[in-house]
Amino acid sequence: MTATHSRLLAFGSAFPERVLTNHDLAQRIDTSDAWIRERTGIEQRRQLADGENNSDIAAAAAQAAMARAGIDASDIDLVLACTNTPDRWLPSLGAAVQARLGLRAGVPAYDIVTACAGWLAGLQTADALVRTGHHRHVLVIGSEALTRFVDWSDRNTCVLFGDGAGATIVAPAQADDGGVLIDVRLHSDGRYGDIMTLPAGGTAMPTTPEAATRRLNCIHMDGREVYAHAVRAMVEVSQEVLTRNGLTLGDVDWFVPHQANLRIIQAVARRLGMPAERVATNVHKYGNTSTATIPTCLQEYEADGRIRRGQLVLMTAFGGGLTWASGLMRW
Ligand code: UT7
Numbered sequence: 001m002t003a004t005h006s007r008l009l010a011f012g013s014a015f016p017e018r019v020l021t022n023h024d025l026a027q028r029i030d031t032s033d034a035w036i037r038e039r040t041g042i043e044q045r046r047q048l049a050d051g052e053n054n055s056d057i058a059a060a061a062a063q064a065a066m067a068r069a070g071i072d073a074s075d076i077d078l079v080l081a082c083t084n085t086p087d088r089w090l091p092s093l094g095a096a097v098q099a100r101l102g103l104r105a106g107v108p109a110y111d112i113v114t115a116c117a118g119w120l121a122g123l124q125t126a127d128a129l130v131r132t133g134h135h136r137h138v139l140v141i142g143s144e145a146l147t148r149f150v151d152w153s154d155r156n157t158c159v160l161f162g163d164g165a166g167a168t169i170v171a172p173a174q175a176d177d178g179g180v181l182i183d184v185r186l187h188s189d190g191r192y193g194d195i196m197t198l199p200a201g202g203t204a205m206p207t208t209p210e211a212a213t214r215r216l217n218c219i220h221m222d223g224r225e226v227y228a229h230a231v232r233a234m235v236e237v238s239q240e241v242l243t244r245n246g247l248t249l250g251d252v253d254w255f256v257p258h259q260a261n262l263r264i265i266q267a268v269a270r271r272l273g274m275p276a277e278r279v280a281t282n283v284h285k286y287g288n289t290s291t292a293t294i295p296t297c298l299q300e301y302e303a304d305g306r307i308r309r310g311q312l313v314l315m316t317a318f319g320g321g322l323t324w325a326s327g328l329m330r331w
Contacts, residue, residue, distance in 0.1 A: 041262020142294065
């Protein structure tokens with residue numbers, strides 16, 4: 001039987017062991033636990049240890065998802081590594097993970113780079129490739145080593161980000177199967193690229209000693225601008241994906257938004273009219289892990305039984321680019 005749909009089989013996540021609390025940061029820079037909690041909702045984040053890399057947590061999250069799904073490494077026939085912080089520019093994170101997991105030689109593996117909307121872009125790509133019969137078990141990973149690209153002297157940004165990885169396996173399905181992906185909508189607007197950027201390290205500005213001294217090889221952000229765009233875009237794309245599928249907010253059991261800042265999450269939920277008890281959050285524990293926030297939230301809420309079979313899940317993300325996306329899944 002041809003697959004009319006694709007579905008998510010299971011979730012896995014992995015975080016570095018090292019915990020960096022707000023109090024730890026307050027010892028290094030002019031900030032406080034109270035300020036960070038009040039403005040962002042973040043209490044702590046995880047940080048890769050020296051010698052640990054993005055591919056370590058990406059592979060661990062993938063292994064956890066495969067174990068949970070009962071899928072053997074030999075079944076995976078495509079790896080999509082959604083990331084903004086690969087181990088290196090060449091080879092891709094996807095290829096590094098393929099080698100780490102010992103997947104079959106020849107299995108394609110590549111990266112998707114669309115800032116914090118990356119994992120939803122990965123789901124959309126996987127869905128299309130599964131429904132057209134190109135692939136049967138697509139590993140979709142969202143994994144970041146953001147603390148490697150943070151200017152630890154810039155209190156405007158360094159308190160926000162953390163490292164982490166989440167993964168799923170997308171497989172052929174019929175419309176009424178559990179975990180079915182109903183839709184994903186993805187948008188970009190490159191005109192606002194400068195409000196959140198990592199200026200050096202590409203062809204426009206190589207990482208010269210001067211660029212490094214000026215910390216241009218780190219994330220730079222106009223926080224207020226990003227905040228305003230994030231709230232507007234996530235509300236709009238959430239409404240768009242619901243309307244396209246003849247659904248309303250009342251049909252949604254769980255709203256799983258990108259975890260950048262609790263205030264952004266609350267503002268989006270309020271404007272949508274989504275009650276707080278149906279909004280999934282883990283930003284207090286991990287900070288903003290970009291492409292990893294949605295899959296790690298899904299993993300946590302599914303594993304402890306809060307997200308249950310048959311429930312409708314609305315996922316929404318926003319990030320640099322600008323990029324923004326929304327997806328619907330019936331677990
Ligand atoms: O995936 C998307 C990623 N990006 C984001 O999610 C960022 C979106 N933006 C935000 O989350 C918020 O804009 C921030 C959390 C970054 C900042 O919050 P805010 O309420 O917009 O603060 P602000 O930038 O307006 O700064 C208010 C004050 C400033 O001091 P002055 O100029 O009023 O004296 C900042 O210098 O807070 C100061 N400040 C801090 N103080 C203590 C900024 N960062 C800190 C800090 N600790 N870490």
